[in-house]
Amino acid sequence: MAFEPRMHLGQKLAQVQVMSPQMQQSLALLQAPVLDLQGMVNKELQENPVLEEVPSEDQPSPDSEESGELIGAPDQNESAEPPGDTKVDPTDESNSEPYDDFQAQMEKLAELSEEWRDHFNAAQPVPMPISSQEDTEKRDYLFESLTAKGTLSDHLLEQAHLSDLDENEMTVAEVIIGNIDQNGFLQSSVEELMKAAGTDADTVDEVLSVIRSFEPAGVGASDLRECLLLQLERLGKMESIEYLVVEKHMDALGRRRFPEIAKSIGVGIDEVQDIAENIGRLDPRPGSAYEETAEQYVVPEVYVEWKDDKWEVSSNREEVPQIRISNAYKDLLSQARDSKDVREYIRGKIRDGNFLIKSIHQRQDTILKIAREIVARQSEFLDKGVGHLKPMTMAEVAEKVEVHETTVSRAVSSKYMKTPQGLFEMRYFFTGAIQTSDGGEGMSNTSVKQMLSELVENEDKAKPLSDEAIVKLMGEKKVKIARRTVAKYRGELGILPSSMRRVY
Numbered sequence: 001m002a003f004e005p006r007m008h009l010g011q012k013l014a015q016v017q018v019m020s021p022q023m024q025q026s027l028a029l030l031q032a033p034v035l036d037l038q039g040m041v042n043k044e045l046q047e048n049p050v051l052e053e054v055p056s057e058d059q060p061s062p063d064s065e066e067s068g069e070l071i072g073a074p075d076q077n078e079s080a081e082p083p084g085d086t087k088v089d090p091t092d093e094s095n096s097e098p099y100d101d102f103q104a105q106m107e108k109l110a111e112l113s114e115e116w117r118d119h120f121n122a123a124q125p126v127p128m129p130i131s132s133q134e135d136t137e138k139r140d141y142l143f144e145s146l147t148a149k150g151t152l153s154d155h156l157l158e159q160a161h162l163s164d165l166d167e168n169e170m171t172v173a174e175v176i177i178g179n180i181d182q183n184g185f186l187q188s189s190v191e192e193l194m195k196a197a198g199t200d201a202d203t204v205d206e207v208l209s210v211i212r213s214f215e216p217a218g219v220g221a222s223d224l225r226e227c228l229l230l231q232l233e234r235l236g237k238m239e240s241i242e243y244l245v246v247e248k249h250m251d252a253l254g255r256r257r258f259p260e261i262a263k264s265i266g267v268g269i270d271e272v273q274d275i276a277e278n279i280g281r282l283d284p285r286p287g288s289a290y291e292e293t294a295e296q297y298v299v300p301e302v303y304v305e306w307k308d309d310k311w312e313v314s315s316n317r318e319e320v321p322q323i324r325i326s327n328a329y330k331d332l333l334s335q336a337r338d339s340k341d342v343r344e345y346i347r348g349k350i351r352d353g354n355f356l357i358k359s360i361h362q363r364q365d366t367i368l369k370i371a372r373e374i375v376a377r378q379s380e381f382l383d384k385g386v387g388h389l390k391p392m393t394m395a396e397v398a399e400k401v402e403v404h405e406t407t408v409s410r411a412v413s414s415k416y417m418k419t420p421q422g423l424f425e426m427r428y429f430f431t432g433a434i435q436t437s438d439g440g441e442g443m444s445n446t447s448v449k450q451m452l453s454e455l456v457e458n459e460d461k462a463k464p465l466s467d468e469a470i471v472k473l474m475g476e477k478k479v480k481i482a483r484r485t486v487a488k489y490r491g492e493l494g495i496l497p498s499s500m501r502r503v504y
Helices: 023-032 034-047 094-121 132-146 152-161 166-180 190-199 201-211 224-234 243-249 249-254 256-267 269-280 286-290 327-335 340-375 380-386 393-400 407-411 447-457 467-474 482-490
Strands: 051-053 300-307 309-313 323-325 417-418 422-425
Touching: 023 034, 023 340, 023 407, 034 051, 034 323, 034 340, 152 201, 152 482, 166 201, 190 201, 201 300, 224 243, 224 249, 224 407, 243 249, 243 256, 243 269, 249 256, 256 269, 286 407, 300 340, 309 340, 323 327, 323 340, 327 340, 340 380, 340 393, 340 407, 393 407, 393 422, 467 482
Parallel strands: 300 417
Antiparallel strands: 051 323, 300 309, 417 422
């Protein structure tokens, strides 16, 4: 019996969690670093006319009773209705004065807005004051001193235009430069460049040779070996033993097989180590100096200081925007008795503003509670340093602070804590545990990495510690760890294997 597929409509009940826009905004505020928070609040200040920033002279001092809350933060029992918003009978003539006053204010605001718009539309440029010759020279010197860091391609093209390349060769140069990556290496073969530029191999080789004479030295090489050779040529060391080692023994050099190189070129192992150090001073990524790296600025959310024989945690109130509901709009709402649309508009904006203020207040309170719990659990770290960082999970902190684990994750994301040990991301303090042989609470993996780093730093360079030897030494310090975990941590720390750390 064959079954024929058919389409049909049906209904079913399902529970789906839908986040309201206000809840989404609250979570976004919690997750945002303080610098992003400033931008979000500034946007709300532009879009919500009832909000205003609290002047610095009106902000409470850290020692005042109000310092624990944001200015304008609504009380838990405060309703969306502002003070003074009472129902008034519009037919009562005794109440006509507030309404007339409201209408006059609105008309005045509209009149001022129109006057300013006309003023700016009709405004003429104001002539600049005549400056002295000395002022002009200072200004010119300032502008000429400002430099814009261009890309590697811009730098190479500028040199190409200053070279002796003709128009056809310049076209080939642009194709070659376009195929050089940010590290300075050529990513295309001669055949591919010939096809892209529509020319022959000799022309490509000739133009490529010119580009390889540009700054930085080593640019345009096809691989690391060629890059180092170009730099040695630029230094006039084509006849040097460093040039010979790079040209003939690059693979052995990379694997630090110094005895093999010494035997091949007929010198001592100590001399080969000196040669390797000289080669190590060359730049393996000549184009890296022109990389466009975005500078990252961080501002601590909380400060940890030792006061009165205990660790105190405080919020960075200076960087958190202080906002409040403008009293002018509360007054307008209480007077706008006969304008339902205006009343609803202002009431909605006040409600949104109150929720924003409350969300910022809740954000600060949540971060501060989590920070205090971190400090309570990591007091030994604050006293003695990274080696004493204890294992700690977000679930443990969430249970203590009485919030969900995801709330802790959002609250510590991209947030920084200023401590006597330095500036740390709050997420840094949450680490897994490595069990100890005495059955204690264990050590954090960060502390174990610190221990591994110290072992390698103090090892005998002629007989570096193998991963198995590190496991045994850590076992003597009551740290149970597998060899593969040592290899993993060693890789994360950028520590080479023992065979490549050996110094002869």
